[in-house]
Structure formats: C-alpha cells, structure tokens
Amino acid sequence: MELWLTYAFCAIAVVLAMAFALIKHPVHAALSFACVVLAAAGVYLLQNAAFVAASTVVVYAGATIIIFMFVLMFAQQTNLLDYDTHKQNPIAAGVVAIALAATVIAVVLKEFPKLEEQLAAKSPVAEVAAADSAEIVKPTEGDVNAELDVKAEPMSLKASDAATDAETEESSADVMSAKADRFTVAKLGAALYTRYLLAIEIAGTLLLVATIGAVVIAQREPKADAQERTKS
C-alpha cells in the first residue's frame, strides 16, 4: 500500500514538473509547481518525515508560491507575452537536462545494491528480523520433510512459502512501525537542538541576514522618502 502511494506521488510529481516546464501561462506553471511540491510532501510523509512534509507545504506551497504569484500579477498585467511563449534553446537545454538526469540515475542504480548490502550488514533490526524469519522457516521445512507425502509435498511447499512470505511481510511491517516510532517529530526536535545545533544556528543567522538584505534591496529610494517626510 505504502509503496503504491509512493509510486503515485512520484508519478504526479514528475508529470506536473514536466507540465511546469512546458506550460506557457506563468500562473498555470506556478500552480503546477505548487502541486509538485504537494506531491513531494506526500513522499516525505511516507518516508516518516512528517515535520519536513508540513514545513514544505507551509513554506513552498504556501508562502513562496503565494508571494511569487503576487509579484507575477503585480508586474505583468497582460496575459501572455512574447517572453512566455518563446523558449530559448529548448533542444540544447533538453539534451543537457536529459544527460544530467540519465547520469545521476545511472550512478544511483549502479551504486544502490552496494549501499543496500552495507546497510543490511550494519542494521541490527534487519539482523534480528532475518534471524526471526530463519527460525520460523526452519520448523515448517522440517514439517514438510516429515510429512514425506509425495502428492501433498508441492502443496505443503507452497503453503510454507506462503507462510514465510506472510512472516517476512509481518516482520517488514514491524520494521516499518519501529522506524516510524524512531522518526517522530519530538525526536527530530531533540536531534535538531543537540547534535545539529550548529546547523540550526546557521539557518537562523541566514534567515536574519536574508531578511535584512531583502528589506535593503526592495527599499525605494530611502533618501527621497525621507525628504518628502521632512517637507510634509
């Protein structure tokens, strides 16, 4: 179920991202970008990253898109202009983008099995689950051997297979719920303010500097304003 949801969110994200790149109307493009971000937030939720999902929805789909739309409508009253309808160098840009995506995906696909092996060797949960399933499989195989009924053997083999499948599914579900327990928002907060304290401080400083910078840049001729104020 979770896997299917992940697939669905990923498909929505990619299709709408393509739409974002190809749609001519800027407002429609911005809306499809918001939908891409919402689909990404769905993927975050499925990855036990509830806080990241919520803050993504608030910051991206909320604040950023609304303000961008505001500026878009403030700066561009007419609907479609020449610079929206005509792309520059679409073929070259497409080739570069496809080459980039293909390279990264190829590297990920090539290196992923190694990473999975390393993680499986490291993770204690996986070891426990593997030990559990091994213990459970052994007696059922013993039963199959003990029965020694030629006609019944294929059936019982299938049954034992089904049993082991169910067991592995259950154990993977256990692993998932254990992961969900370990990735609560409270624990993220604890990690943020202990191990990653420096990162949080840097982020705060960055926000402060950016706020000051934005105010300074967007100011409209402060001297003239001051003169008008003193006149009146």
Place this chain on the structure above:
Amino acid sequence: MISPALLIGPCLVAVGLFGFLTRRNLILMFLSLELMLAGVSLNFVVFGQMHDDFGGQVFSILILVVAACEAALALSLIVALVRLRGTLDSKAWSALREFQFDDQAGTGGRSAEDRIPELAGRAAEDHSHFEGYEDLPKLTPAGLDPQSRPVDSDFKLPDLAGRA
C-alpha cells in the same frame, strides 16, 4: 528494492534545469531553481531514512531555509528590476554581454577584420533597445585573436561611436 523517490529526485533536478535554461520570465526561472532544490531535498530525506538517521531530514530543513532566503532575496531583486525596466523578461538585462560573432555564416571569404563594420552594426542593433546605455564599455569582439591582432586601446565599434 530501490525507492522510486530516489529516481524522482534527479528527474526533478533535470526538469528544473531545463526550465531555468529555457524560461525567459524571471519569476519562473526562480521557480525552476526552487524545483531543483526540492528534488535534492527529496533525495536527502530518502537516503537519511535508509541510513536510519536524522541527518537527511536536517539537511532538507536547511535546504528549505536556504530556499526561503533565496525566494525573499530573489523577489526583492525582481521587484527592483521590474521597477527599472517594467518587464519580467530576462533579455532586458543583457546589456553587458558580448555580441554574437559567428564566423561561419555568410562571410563570403572575407577576413574577420574586414567584417568589423558589419559586425559592429549588428552589435548596435543588438543593443539598440537599451537607450541611455550607449556609453557602456564594450568588450573586445570575440573571434579576433588579440595576440596576433592587438586591438587599439581607443578601439570603438564604429556604428556605436557614430550614434553617440
């Protein structure tokens, strides 16, 4: 089993790159940048989950902060730019770039040096919609080898000099 989210990240980055390279609307160019950041932070979260660690989530929160700062600064810059030129077109801000010097098309066997007036005329056309910027310093025309044919220090593009 590889998570599809791991493959989506590079796709989002590539689509964002495509959008950034092809769009001419300043605001949509910055939205493309945000799309690239979103793809990267998606991969951070998935890899962090695989490593059973909060590092990925912390990184994606940091990326979120950087994206918010970037949006604030970009918007104030765009507002300032729109006040000056009255358009969101990024081509309105190409006054300082080098003009095109394509040696292949229609040279008719003439040397690059002989074609300077023609090229300068084209450069002037290129810059013609930037009124009040005729006195900007011009770069040495690309294609002339400055080692074998040094450009005089008082070199001026002829047509532009005539206009001014």
